[in-house]
Amino acid sequence: MGSAIRLAILAVAFALITIAVGWWAVAVVGVLWGRLAGGEIRYHRILGAVAAGLAWLAILTAGVLWGEGRALLPTVSGLFSVPAVLLVAATVGIGVLLGFLGSWLGSRLRPTSHHLT
């Protein structure tokens, strides 16, 4: 399976679990991904991080960055006294962090040690 397809599938999984369960479930999917995927570990934790970030960015785009919901951006910017782009970045950053750490942990939970690098 190519990397792009892996990335897309993983991002969809992250998005669905976020919508169905909540923010913390990204870590669970990350662990599963890291545990089940074969191959080189560093590559998979980066893929997990990028996919989680993309998933959250897509959710934000659909709900906030696109359409009438954009009016929320200046509001939250005023609310927290920071540029809205920073809040969006912080949000995506949380997804990236959880995707990365989950994938990393999952990869360490693989039964054999020869995959470890």
Place this chain on the structure above:
Amino acid sequence: MTFAFRRIVPAGLLAASLFALSHSWGPVPAIGPLLDPYHGLWGVARSAALPASGTATIPELTDSVVVLYDDRAVPHIFAATVADAQRALGYVVARDRLFQLELQARATAGRLTEWAGPGALELDRSSRRLALAATADEEYRTLTAESAPVVKALEAFAEGVNAWIEHLDRGDYPIEYHLLDARPERWQPVYSLYLLKRMSQTLSFSRHDRQYPPLADQVGADAARALISRNNPIQEPIVPNGAREPRYDFDPLPPPRLGRTTARAAIRPAPSLSWYPGGEAMDEGEYPVGSNNWAVSPARSATGSALLAGDPHLGLTLPSIWYEVHQIVPDTIDSYGATLIGTPAIVVGFNRYLAWTFTNNSADVVDYYRETVDSTRAPNATLLDGEWQPVQRRIEEYRDQRKRLIHSDTLFRSHRGPMIRDEKGWLSLRWTALEPSRTSQAILDMNLAHDVHQWLRATEGFDVPSQNGLVADRHGNIAIRSLGRVPVRPPDYQFIWDGRTSASDWRGDYPIERLPSAVNPTQGFLASANQQPVDPRVDSTYWGRRWPTPWRAMRIMAHLRRDSAVTVEAMRRWQTDPGSARVEYFMPYLLSAASHTTGDQTADSAAIRAAALLEAWDGRYNLENERGVLFEAVLSQVSQRLWDELRDEHGSPIFYPAEATMAQLMADASSPWWDDRSTARQEGRDDIIHASLVSGLTATLGRYGEPSGGRWRWDRVRRFTIPHLLRLPGLDAAGVANQGGPSTLSPMAMRGSFGSSWRMVVDLGPPIRAWTTYPGGQSGNPASRYYRNRLTAWSAGTLQPVTTPRTPGDMPADSTMARLLLVPSPSD
């Protein structure tokens, strides 16, 4: 590195991240759930726009309800029964204003610490000491036991609110819940009564009586009584007295008797024992702003039908206290107007037959009693007519977000009402709002009235808060009446009554026919602006004291007397009339005093310059005016210099007299009150005004610079911020300009948190037509374009025509923004 250690590092980092993101840190809510892109605050954006079409379930409905939102986001509710209309109202209000609903209920109940922790403790303690929620609970139990019809309305409204809450995902919560890391609580029917009690606190709770003892100590009993006068020295009453202009009853003000200032401190209660949030020091002086209403009969209307204008002034917040709505139940209700959030009916508005509105009536419905107790520390009984009466105790517990106990209070209640302790002992409070009320039923009944007389009968149960209810019908009748219970007191009025004797107690209420009222007066118009309702020469009954100076009433009456063919457009224009009776009264005194010479050439020339600047002003507080700022600075200086006798040893004011009293002293140029106590010589009126012109000009120049270049423009120096309910930046409306100044018809006060809350003009037709607006918008969602969309029009003083379809089919398609079908079950 061992295999186990390789696992521990990522596991530890992940666990630490999850822990850090899921816990709140001080005032910062948990970041994880807050920034969850779907269930967190970003989810608020999804509900910013109403879906063009949708279906929702309210299980208790007896039939389907159609709700059409017009292009102003006003829901028009078409229901088969009144109860279904109330359920639908609960649903749409919750959909737009859920957080506001719960915040108001919690604030009344004193449960804000459960959201905000110890920071809200003092607010909660004040609320619980007043026992408004406890009174509402008792009232609701009584109404339920009596199977009162209003209970069904409150229950139906609650069913609608809860139907909305139950379908919510966390991501659908209003933004405030995310910031507080809270979730909505189910709405109880009694909470609607809480809101009415809270309004009563805003509108009818006074502390005038408790201001008397320290004031009498400061300036003597005669002067104190005159300053807290039962009659305003300027008479422009609500009930027509036959006069064609205001009357000035300017008797000399008793001189101050000074020198006993130390006794004052002994009377002040400790702030921690206060009934007032903010402590005893909170006294804004004379009622800073106020509501207006007026109506004209067909004989004085250009349209040939009665006209009515309503303009209640209240606390301004985003979202607004009002919600605009239309309820239609065939052959029963067809009411349009504004509902107070949480009330299952229109509170100010119109139906197919009549229109109604209110201004506040400052009737005296509060009394204080000095109690004799068996134990100063924790009383078990109070003495009454030689016998001990038991004192009720109630333990109040305050909990934080995690339900941990953070404080508890023991509250005491005599047979009269809540008790607090001050330095002299114990006081009881008796207040009509703390007794059973029929107001909620009266509000429902008002909507059903078909003419002025039915409406007046419906409002007989409007017990609290005291209001001036104005009504006009399509038959051309107009009427106004003081609404609300007014107690009959013992003849010798006491500011603090002797609690040891039942002779001090109330002797019932004045019967409804004794309350000030007028129906179809020969003058052809009626108006109220919070002023004294009846000319004391016509009726000397004690209704209250410290009535607001009738500057606004004078202005309205001048318009109405002058215009014998009033148009809707004139009514609208008057609501933001920049003219001021106050300026017209004081300005000649200011200009005249400028020619008073002091021997100080610099001061004399400054006074003449100030007067020249003021003389060039037309006295109107429109946005472009460049002299209002100087006038206010000078008048403020006059007030400060005049009332130096009313300052404590630290220079802080202990009392703010009504402006009418200052007006009264203008006519008494050598009154001892004008003397500046800090100088050896005896000053008179013109000395004080002269000095005020100089210092007012100096202060204005110092703050804004020279008047050229628009530096003194009203809309430049007077910008307001309408705050969010939680005072959150970003959710407020900053930089709001307002045409109007102190005592014009559209003043704004408290930096923007008080002002005109709802404007309405109704032409009683046929057909009935209406125009409305309010500062804010229908939605409580800051991401919605209906959050603050009306502010521009409100600020400009314009009104928008309203749509009043009788059936869903009457609703113009091009003005239908969304359609919501409410059904009893998903299969319907």
